[in-house]
Amino acid sequence: xxxxxxxxxxxxxxxxxxxxxxxRRRGRRRRLWGWLRGVTIAVVCLIVALPIIWMIxxxxxTNVQVTDPxxxxxxxxxxxxxxxxxxxxxxxxxxxxxxxxxxxSTAISAVLAVPAAWAVGRFSMGRTGSLVLVxxxxxxxxxxxxxxYLFAQLGLVGSYTVLVLxxxxxxxxxxxWIMIGFFEGLPIELEEAARTDGLSAFxxxxxxxxxxxxxxxxxxxxxAFIGSWNNFMFALILADEDTMTMPVTLFNFISYxxxxxxxxxxxxxxxTVPVILAAVFGQRYLVAGLTAGATKG
Amino acid sequence: MPSPTVTEAPTAAPExxxxxxxxxxxxxxxxxxxANRRLKWALLTPALGFVALxxxxxxxxxxxxxxxxxxxxxxxxxxxxxLQNFIDALTDTRRFWPAVWRTVYFTVGAVLLQTVLGxxxxxxxxxxxxGIEIVRTILMVPLLATxxxxxxxxxxILDPTNGIANHLLGFVGIxxxxxxxxxxxxxxxxxxxxxxxxxxxxxxxxxxGLSTLPEEPEEAALMDGANAWQRFRYIILPMLxxxxxxALVLRGVDALKTFDIIYATKGPGGGSAFxxxxxxxxxxxxxxxxxxxxxxxxxxxxFTIFIVAVVVLLRRRTGRTSA
Numbered sequence: 001x002x003x004x005x006x007x008x009x010x011x012x013x014x015x016x017x018x019x020x021x022x023x024r025r026r027g028r029r030r031r032l033w034g035w036l037r038g039v040t041i042a043v044v045c046l047i048v049a050l051p052i053i054w055m056i057x058x059x060x061x062t063n064v065q066v067t068d069p070x071x072x073x074x075x076x077x078x079x080x081x082x083x084x085x086x087x088x089x090x091x092x093x094x095x096x097x098x099x100x101x102x103x104x105s106t107a108i109s110a111v112l113a114v115p116a117a118w119a120v121g122r123f124s125m126g127r128t129g130s131l132v133l134v135x136x137x138x139x140x141x142x143x144x145x146x147x148x149y150l151f152a153q154l155g156l157v158g159s160y161t162v163l164v165l166x167x168x169x170x171x172x173x174x175x176x177w178i179m180i181g182f183f184e185g186l187p188i189e190l191e192e193a194a195r196t197d198g199l200s201a202f203x204x205x206x207x208x209x210x211x212x213x214x215x216x217x218x219x220x221x222x223x224a225f226i227g228s229w230n231n232f233m234f235a236l237i238l239a240d241e242d243t244m245t246m247p248v249t250l251f252n253f254i255s256y257x258x259x260x261x262x263x264x265x266x267x268x269x270x271x272t273v274p275v276i277l278a279a280v281f282g283q284r285y286l287v288a289g290l291t292a293g294a295t296k297g
Numbered sequence: 298m299p300s301p302t303v304t305e306a307p308t309a310a311p312e313x314x315x316x317x318x319x320x321x322x323x324x325x326x327x328x329x330x331x332a333n334r335r336l337k338w339a340l341l342t343p344a345l346g347f348v349a350l351x352x353x354x355x356x357x358x359x360x361x362x363x364x365x366x367x368x369x370x371x372x373x374x375x376x377x378x379x380l381q382n383f384i385d386a387l388t389d390t391r392r393f394w395p396a397v398w399r400t401v402y403f404t405v406g407a408v409l410l411q412t413v414l415g416x417x418x419x420x421x422x423x424x425x426x427x428g429i430e431i432v433r434t435i436l437m438v439p440l441l442a443t444x445x446x447x448x449x450x451x452x453x454i455l456d457p458t459n460g461i462a463n464h465l466l467g468f469v470g471i472x473x474x475x476x477x478x479x480x481x482x483x484x485x486x487x488x489x490x491x492x493x494x495x496x497x498x499x500x501x502x503x504x505x506g507l508s509t510l511p512e513e514p515e516e517a518a519l520m521d522g523a524n525a526w527q528r529f530r531y532i533i534l535p536m537l538x539x540x541x542x543x544a545l546v547l548r549g550v551d552a553l554k555t556f557d558i559i560y561a562t563k564g565p566g567g568g569s570a571f572x573x574x575x576x577x578x579x580x581x582x583x584x585x586x587x588x589x590x591x592x593x594x595x596x597x598x599x600f601t602i603f604i605v606a607v608v609v610l611l612r613r614r615t616g617r618t619s620a
Binding site for chain 1: 333336337338340341343344345347348351352354355356358359362367371372418421422426430431432433434435436437438439440441442443444445446447449450451452453454456459460461463464493497498501502505547550553554556557560561577580581584585590593594597598600601604605608
């Protein structure tokens, strides 16, 4: 930064007072600005992170401590909340349900959406691809009503099938959208070279494009899984007691255990920690996935 | 988004010479163009079929249901009653119209606030600094975290008597607030939670947009003596326009459909006085609490038309001005 300002000042005609006066003042102002910037960013991070930290802390507090605002972040932690949460069995069962539904809906969605994304990206079917956006725009509730109506008539409400299908409704467009951008970003030359060497179009997808797209696919899949893991509305209606997923279990907790803040926070922490881990380890790729398509009009 | 880059790609793809009839391995080759036509549909059909089955068919079904008096059990017989449900919804000034205004109020307020804050933060974080990876990780947590968990967490923080929020406000001499416990403060409080949760998303999107901008125009402006505000207002902002509007549309659509946090914190009807009942919460309650399938379908048709109209208007505006 300092080198830039010296270069700038040398171009100013000599003989004026500016070359010596300006850089020093600029330097001081810049340093002040840098400090201000750092402090602001730190404060924003605190505002963003503190509620989550508060939640995790509360999960390790006794119920008396949770509702005492004088007990801050320094206290002797207890595992009692987690012990009772797991003892209940409902939490563990619904975590398992969330896992089953999340993995199945993500895997099937990826199998459907990744080849389709390649086709859209490589064969210039932007218009067809943008149909996917309809899925992002249409309110999920306006699909949930007919789904419920139809699935209830078929006696399927409460089955894993219906849950997986409904979660795929979010995952297929999401993976498709992310992967179209990803395949467009891959250099086409490699595939062209492979094809002139005798590989079929599908072969070049399978053997060239797909391996190259592995990081993008992983990011899209993680985001799709998180979407399923977090999904509340579909499971609230389409799941029954045996297939209930984590968010619904958590929600049901509020009504009959509103005094058990510690238990609630422990359950909320169990839901959030996997997502935090994904953010920590996959930060770079997930950001690419989240911003896919947004920067190109 | 129908990106123009996508539609241009086909013409750019090199035409295969017609002379090449066999591949190197000696097999009879299908001309690429022809093979591609078959292949692309083979690859697309499963995904598109799924989308059609899960979206277009239900939408048609909803439209059909909205013209009936469907109520109660899903197996009950329905009769067509024309547009009566739409008339009922549009003349309902007790639940429907207040829900519409709440939806608009919530969306416009929350999204504008998070756009301004997100843009400011993105500009602050634009130049690389040490620790940016950590900052980005922190920013990602609220937008990946489970909305229901977030809602419950804020219920604890904002608890009128035992919450930490009022405790902290007490330090600076602000009297305790009711927050989600009061009729008048519920919606503004939910907007603030939305701002807390989604401003980071705005920042991440705009940061990505900023990183794609060319540096030359700004350098030229710097040479011409433009100050920081002028460079932002006349150089960066116009260049960032597309990203900004895309982010606005994405966030706007999601905010219009906010359900989880409202329902988790305020329950059915958005509270006892329907104080936080947005269109989404209203339609949900109408369907699954009251089994008013016909009326609910009419509300959903109106809701869907409303959202699609907003998106189309915004996109047409951007298209016209940027063309």
